[in-house]
Structure formats: C-alpha cells, structure tokens
Amino acid sequence: MRAVCWMGKTDLEVQNVPDPQILNPRDAIVKVTLSAICGSDLHLYGGFMPGMKKGDILGHEFMGEIVEVGSGCRKVKVGDRVVVPFNIACGVCWFCKKDEFSLCQNTNPAPSAALLEATYGSTGGGLFGYTHLYGGYSGGQAELVRVPFADIGCLPVNGHFEEQVLFLSDIFPTGYMAAENCNLQPGSTVAVFGCGPVGQFAIRSAFLLGAARVIAIDSVSERLQMARDGGAETLDDSEGHVVERIKDATSGRGADAVIDAVGLEAHGHGIVGAYDKAKQMVRLQTDRPTALRQAILACRGGGTVSIPGVYGGLVDKFPIGAAFGKGLTFKMGQTHTHRYMRPLLQRIEKGEIDPSFVITHRLSLDEVPGAYATFRDKEEGCIKVVIKPGTKATIRA
Amino acid sequence: MAIQSAIQEQEEHEDRDINLALWERLASLAASAAVTAWGKSRVAEGNRVTGWVLMGIGSALGARGASGKCPVKRMWQERTHSDDVVEAKAGVTVMVPRDEVFRFLRRQENLARFMEHVDDVRADGDRRATYTLRAMGKTFVVESEIVEEVSGERIVWASVPGAEVEHRRVVELRDSRSGEGTEISLTLTLMPPASGIVVPLFGRLAELWTENTLSVELIRMRQLLETGEIATGARIPEKQAAKERNLVGREPLITNVPAVEGKL
Numbered sequence: 225m226r227a228v229c230w231m232g233k234t235d236l237e238v239q240n241v242p243d244p245q246i247l248n249p250r251d252a253i254v255k256v257t258l259s260a261i262c263g264s265d266l267h268l269y270g271g272f273m274p275g276m277k278k279g280d281i282l283g284h285e286f287m288g289e290i291v292e293v294g295s296g297c298r299k300v301k302v303g304d305r306v307v308v309p310f311n312i313a314c315g316v317c318w319f320c321k322k323d324e325f326s327l328c329q330n331t332n333p334a335p336s337a338a339l340l341e342a343t344y345g346s347t348g349g350g351l352f353g354y355t356h357l358y359g360g361y362s363g364g365q366a367e368l369v370r371v372p373f374a375d376i377g378c379l380p381v382n383g384h385f386e387e388q389v390l391f392l393s394d395i396f397p398t399g400y401m402a403a404e405n406c407n408l409q410p411g412s413t414v415a416v417f418g419c420g421p422v423g424q425f426a427i428r429s430a431f432l433l434g435a436a437r438v439i440a441i442d443s444v445s446e447r448l449q450m451a452r453d454g455g456a457e458t459l460d461d462s463e464g465h466v467v468e469r470i471k472d473a474t475s476g477r478g479a480d481a482v483i484d485a486v487g488l489e490a491h492g493h494g495i496v497g498a499y500d501k502a503k504q505m506v507r508l509q510t511d512r513p514t515a516l517r518q519a520i521l522a523c524r525g526g527g528t529v530s531i532p533g534v535y536g537g538l539v540d541k542f543p544i545g546a547a548f549g550k551g552l553t554f555k556m557g558q559t560h561t562h563r564y565m566r567p568l569l570q571r572i573e574k575g576e577i578d579p580s581f582v583i584t585h586r587l588s589l590d591e592v593p594g595a596y597a598t599f600r601d602k603e604e605g606c607i608k609v610v611i612k613p614g615t616k617a618t619i620r621a
Numbered sequence: 622m623a624i625q626s627a628i629q630e631q632e633e634h635e636d637r638d639i640n641l642a643l644w645e646r647l648a649s650l651a652a653s654a655a656v657t658a659w660g661k662s663r664v665a666e667g668n669r670v671t672g673w674v675l676m677g678i679g680s681a682l683g684a685r686g687a688s689g690k691c692p693v694k695r696m697w698q699e700r701t702h703s704d705d706v707v708e709a710k711a712g713v714t715v716m717v718p719r720d721e722v723f724r725f726l727r728r729q730e731n732l733a734r735f736m737e738h739v740d741d742v743r744a745d746g747d748r749r750a751t752y753t754l755r756a757m758g759k760t761f762v763v764e765s766e767i768v769e770e771v772s773g774e775r776i777v778w779a780s781v782p783g784a785e786v787e788h789r790r791v792v793e794l795r796d797s798r799s800g801e802g803t804e805i806s807l808t809l810t811l812m813p814p815a816s817g818i819v820v821p822l823f824g825r826l827a828e829l830w831t832e833n834t835l836s837v838e839l840i841r842m843r844q845l846l847e848t849g850e851i852a853t854g855a856r857i858p859e860k861q862a863a864k865e866r867n868l869v870g871r872e873p874l875i876t877n878v879p880a881v882e883g884k885l
Contacts, residue, residue, distance in 0.1 A: 360854035
C-alpha cells in the first residue's frame with residue numbers, strides 16, 4: 225500500500241510499504257476512504273515531539289471501510305463503513321470503564337507505556353500515527369490501517385455521510401470536550417485562543433452547550449472570518465493587548481472560561497515571543513506557552529481554563545501565582561473521543577452542525593507532503609486538509 | 622634497613638595498584654599523543670577552549686599509560702565483582718478477580734508470555750520449571766521452583782541451588798483497596814553472581830534497570846489479564862516483538878471480554 229511516511233524533521237515521503245495484517249484477535253483492517261492532517265501532526269512534522277522514527281506512517285483522523293476482521297471481533301464486520309477515533313482504547317480497563325478512554329492502560333505497548341509511567345507517572349492509551357511514546361501505531365494517511373480493539377474503536381456510520389462525519393475521529397470531539405470542560409452556565413462568555421480547526425469546533429460547541437458569547441482570538445484573517453461565521457466575536461492577536469481587550473469586552477472581569485486551542489507551538493509577539501523561541505531552541509523548555517499565559521491572565525477569578533491544545537513536556541514562566549490568586553480551575557488532556565462520537569453523530573444526523581464547514585483543501589495522498597508546509601504556514605487560506613487516498617486529482621474547496 | 626623495607630613495601634603497593642595490561646598502557650599512550658596533537662591544532666586554529674580541553678584529556682591519557690593505573694577501570698572491576706544483592710519492587714492493579722490472577726500466575730508456562738528477558742519456560746512437574754533467559758547479550762538456562770505458596774495470596778519462586786542466575790521472585794496479591802480488581806506486588810531479588818548481570822550499571826542505576834524490567838512485565842501482565850492480548854504497535858508480523866505475538870500458537874487468554882454497551 226501507499227502511505228505518508230515521516231523521514232525526519234519537515235521531511236515526508238509517500239512510500240510503498242507492506243500492507244498491515246491482523247496481529248491480534250480483535251484487530252480489523254480498514255481501507256481508508258478519507259483522512260486528514262491535524263494541527264497536532266504539525267508538531268511531528270516540525271520535530272517538536274520526541275519518539276518519531278524514520279518511516280513512521282502519520283495520520284490519526286480517518287474513516288473507511290472494514291476489509292478484514294480478527295477472530296475476536298464481535299460487532300464490526302467486513303463491509304462496515306466506520307469512523308475511527310484517534311486514540312486506541314481497550315474498553316475494559318479501569319479508565320475505560322469510567323469513560324476516560326484516552327487514559328486506557330492496555331493499548332500502549334509495554335516499553336513505551338513503562339517510559340510514560342516513569343516520566344508522566346501514568347501511561348496513556350496508544351495513538352494512531354503519533355510517536356513511539358504512544359505505541360508507534362501506523363497512522364491513517366495511508367490506504368490501509370490496522371485498528372486494534374475494533375469493536376471498541378470503530379463507529380459505524382450511515383452510507384450517505386462522508387466528510388460530515390470524518391471529524392468525529394478527533395477535532396469535533398476535541399473541540400466539544402474543550403467546551404464541555406468549561407462548565408458553561410447560561411450567559412457564559414468563553415474566550416477561545418486559536419481559530420484553527422479545534423478552535424473552530426470549540427467555538428461552535430460552546431454555543432451548542434449554551435454559551436452566550438464567544439470571543440475568538442487569532443491573527444489569520446480567514447480563520448477569524450470562519451470564527452465570525454460561527455457566531456463568535458473576534459480579536460486580531462497581531463494588534464496586541466489581547467488580555468486587556470478581552471477584559472474590556474467582559475466588563476473588566478475577564479472571560480468566564482478560556483480555551484487554549486493553540487498548544488505548544490504558539491507564536492508569541494515581541495520580546496516574550498523571542499524569549500520562548502530561544503528557550504525552546506536551546507532545549508530549556510520543550511513547549512512555547514504564550515497562549516496559555518494569556519489564557520490564564522484573560523480568565524476571570526474563579527473561572528476555568530480548558531486546554532485542548534497539545535503540550536508535550538516542560539514550559540517556562542508559567543504564571544501559577546496568577547492562577548492561584550484567581551482561584552482558576554484547569555481542565556485538559558487528550559480527548560476521550562469514544563465518549564463523544566455517538567452523541568455528536570446524533571447532532572450531525574439531526575442537522576445541528578455540519579462539521580465539513582472547516583475543510584479548505586481536498587488532496588490526494590501524493591500531495592500530502594507539500595500540504596504540511598502549506599498548512600503550517602497558513603498559506604492559500606489553508607485551515608483544514610482532507611485527504612482522499614484513492615484519488616489523483618487536486619480539488620480545492 | 623627500615624627505610625629499605627618501607628621503600629620495598631611502597632613499590633609492592635604501587636605494583637598492586639597497576640591495573641592496566643601492557644597493551645592497554647601502549648594504547649593509552651598512543652591515544653594521548655593523538656588527542657594532544659588534535660588539541661594543539663585546535664588551539665592553532667583559534668579554538669582555544671576546545672583545544673585546551675583536548676590537551677588536558679591527552680595529558681590524562683598519557684599519565685594513565687605511563688603509570689599503568691586507571692581508577693575508572695578499578696571502579697568498574699570492583700562493581701562487576703561485587704557481592705551486592707539487587708532488589709527491585711513494582712506493583713500494578715488489574716481489573717480481574719484475585720483467584721483468576723493467582724491461577725494465571727501459578728501456571729508456570731504463562732510467565733514466559735509477559736516476563737522480560739525470558740524466552741521460554743518449561744514446566745518440570747507441578748512446582749519446578751526450566752527458564753531460558755537472555756540478558757546483557759548472554760543466554761542462561763536456569764532451574765527454578767515454587768518454594769512457597771499461599772493460595773490466592775502469594776507465590777515465591779527461587780532458583781535451585783547452584784543455578785547460574787540465582788534469584789528469588791515474590792508475587793503478592795490482595796483485593797484492591799478501591800474494591801475493584803486485584804493489587805499485584807512483585808519483588809525480584811538477584812543474588813551474586815547473578816546480580817553481576819546488572820551491577821555493572823552501578824548502584825541505583827542497577828535498581829532502576831531492574832525496576833523498569835518489572836514495570837514492563839507488569840504492564841504486559843495487565844494487558845494479558847484484562848484484554849487477553851498484548852498490545853503491539855507493529856503493522857506486520859515481522860516487526861512484532863516476540864512478547865507481542867499473540868496469534869502465534871497462543872489463544873487469547875480471555876475470550877469473554879464484556880462489550881462497552883451504550884458507547885460504541
């Protein structure tokens with residue numbers, strides 16, 4: 225089969241690799257019909273996440289058709305059209321039984337799980353196409369994928385849904401959980417830092433969950449426009465003084481909840497931005513927490529900071545004093561995708577939301593390596609790239 | 622006379638301190654010349670810090686070769702011939718009833734499915750078994766037997782006297798304090814000379830290495846007991862680690878894993 229392989233920092237190739245095989249009884253093989261590039265894939269592309277090996281297959285947002293099942297599969301069968309969550313869960317461990325699927329203890333292979341237990345204090349579940357810290361599973365930017373625990377991981381979908389349901393694999397549940405973590409009350413105001421795909425779904429999810437106002441912050445005009453299309457008020461980060469402007473817009477108190485949908489590659493401005501980049505370059509910190517600092521400062525006393533943006537290691541100048549002084553609540557973590565897929569599918573089926581609004585580019589597998597740079601640099605109005613492995617032609621949205 | 626005796630004693634003492642063979646001393650002197658010359662060239666190029674550091678290293682190598690004494694080698698030799706006992710502990714909680722965990726662990730062949738460095742376990746009667754181990758690039762065949770057993774609570778395995786890798790492994794089980802599942806505690810003790818397998822790693826590092834080994838084993842054990850499978854990130858069988866091969870002559874341990882109804 226053909227697949228997008230990570231060959232080094234900013235070096236991707238489409239290669240012919242052996243087809244995946246059933247290796248465990250509850251595995252299924254999925255023929256990918258649609259895949260996508262996630263903002264968190266850019267952390268791998270840029271070499272910011274440790275644990276990548278040459279030849280690793282990227283991609284964790286995908287859907288397709290089941291073409292083979294293992295002897296232990298009871299629910300899924302050959303021919304099913306399914307969406308696959310980006311995290312792999314066993315369904316029976318202590319965490320899975322509490323619906324905390326991303327913390328599954330049985331899907332990260334032992335050596336990497338032991339490493340995470342030593343460094344983080346606990347392992348998380350395995351992830352498709354996301355480093356050998358999370359199992360080294362081959363990802364979905366490929367023609368075929370081996371899906372472990374397929375009965376737990378695959379959501380069967382109606383035949384006429386395609387692009388509308390693809391993002392149930394990650395960014396829609398991720399944005400939704402970020403909004404749900406805000407503990408929204410009627411009349412709440414939410415500030416969303418970052419209007420990339422997760423930010424866009426956080427905006428719409430906040431409204432679905434009852435927020436009265438959403439203030440969206442970014443510096444890219446088309447992303448701000450998409451946020452406005454979703455009902456948000458917008459602030460252009462490049463004009464500066466973001467925290468003050470959020471406070472001005474909220475009677476001086478700050479937002480009831482703030483979502484950091486930016487994560488470890490935040491682009492700071494001025495001295496602080498340069499400081500963070502310098503410290504990251506010399507490995508004195510692994511992540512750049514510019515947006516997180518602003519989120520803490522822009523949140524009202526007693527409010528909630530929700531973090532769907534990915535952080536991987538250590539940050540510097542984390543304003544813990546401000547967070548403590550204001551009595552903030554922090555909620556964060558990998559999305560418990562399995563928990564949200566079915567209820568969000570029902571919202572799509574009812575017509576409450578059509579997640580395909582976020583797509584700006586539809587590409588073939590061969591075009592993916594170049595699309596990473598386009599996505600990273602926010603060129604051509606790129607917000608979300610969808611991949612059709614079976615196609616050759618480029619179709620711009 | 623006393624002075625002569627003292628000088629002779631000093632010379633003998635110094636001779637005892639010499640711990641390098643002739644070829645090692647010559648190699649050290651040759652390396653000294655090369656590194657010192659490299660350092661001089663770096664100084665000449667204007668890179669003074671690197672140059673002086675290299676010349677310092679060259680001088681140390683020269684002194685090592687000339688004297689025949691190497692404190693680093695001595696420390697290594699002392700550690701590798703240590704009488705240290707290495708003991709490590711680790712624990713895990715599994716969502717499986719205690720009796721079921723006990724039954725699984727009591728069957729000696731099951732141990733090879735999750736134990737790190739254990740290629741094979743062949744039962745020899747009810748309590749005795751032959752282990753094939755691989756560690757630090759060597760293969761060992763070790764006889765071991767169950768020396769203590771409290772049903773549902775505790776099993777102690779120990780190597781038989783004279784075994785090449787003398788060790789003791791204690792597993793203790795208790796109902797989880799949260800009321801769900803079983804807490805498993807595992808203690809591994811390596812006695813000399815077996816501890817020499819890991820003590821070259823030095824003190825705490827040896828313990829950490831052994832603890833990591835146990836941690837890996839317990840994670841695999843949890844996966845096997847809870848799901849009947851051992852997780853693998855491989856795409857094709859050729860890339861699977863030996864311990865991850867669930868489908869090669871092995872049936873899933875648990876076939877009645879409950880479905881997660883209402884979610885997926």
